[in-house]
Amino acid sequence: MRSSAITFLSSPLLSLPASRCMIVSMSDRSKNRRPLQKGRNPSTEAIQTVQALKRANKDQRSLDQVFHSKFNRLLKLDMVAVLRELLRQNECLLALKVFEDIRKEYWYKPQVSLYAEMITVLATNGLFEYVELLHSYLKAERGLNHELEGFNALLKTLISFNLTKLAMECYYLMKEIGCEPDKTSFKILITGLESNGETGPSAMVRQDAQMYYGECLEFLEEEEEIMDKEKEYKIAGSFE
Template identity: 55%
Template sequence: MMSVSFFRLKGLGMNIGLKDLGNIVLKDLGLWVFEEVQKETSYRPQLKLYAEIVSCLGSNGLLEDISCLIMALKMESSLEPHIEGFVALLESLMKFNLTRLALEVFYLMKLRGCDPDKLTFKLLINGLESNEETNLSAFVRQEAEKYYGQSLDFLDETEEEVPRLKPM
């Protein structure tokens, strides 16, 4: 077995390392590295890292593993509420039509004190509607109205008009 210190990846190096592992389809090794890094005392969960792992797993058809990953994320006690990370994670989940998991992340976001922005609502509502999940879409629209009032004009705005986050 390889030494854990060999896989001691920090900060950006951890993101690049896991992305490279995903690119060469070493999913099991990548998840093992992620689990080992989580054991480090200095580990702090980064939502953008979770988003990259979701993309890697989804690209390889491992949707059940994504569900386990989101369950683990929900148990993270030191998760900080960063809107950019949540949006990146929601984008990754919606890319694979994982609307149930996206809604779980949406509720986790709110639970952790991170108010959804217009981009969050646009991602969820448009994704739900494209999957013909009208009841869920209507519910998320009601949530959006609580934040932005009756006018949800931002849903009709083009990609250029809605504030966009930096790519991962």
């Protein structure tokens, strides 16, 4: 395993506005902290590393030392656990630094689901320039697996934050690597694009969906019926 400390002097992270960094470091993340995910709990070493990274975050030299003395000595699963714990605590910029270091490991294999998880946290914290940065990393990855569930999660996040351009690029990436969209993919894109007023891209995606599922696209009508019923229920409830 590499023993060299991480260096960000040439990283694209440093070329982005510093004001965003201040927003993240000064916010009360404990209020928006996500619950622990099911699965392997972080080890003692991983938890200690998270704490050490947070303490050293304000000083680059101290941060490099923590990466050298603690993070780079962790096992693969513990490295990923550190990343996910930082995301859970909304330590966005630290998580990005950890992820960039993980990408340099010999065992690293890109996972769309992990990208979706990180982009969701960044978008939730309003760090959209970093969302674009991560999305550019994803497009540059080689050997992406056909993670349909991961792509759908990413599409849902991008559409929900009205990031239409990135959502369409994600859709093109799916097709480029041979990951065929399913009904959920088309439902997320078509209904989301139309609700955001993006009629052009929506019409194009609708045509693609018709090639897979025929002209009627009944699964879209079912979704629209559910949304209409929910809307009627809310309107009726407001008059009670």
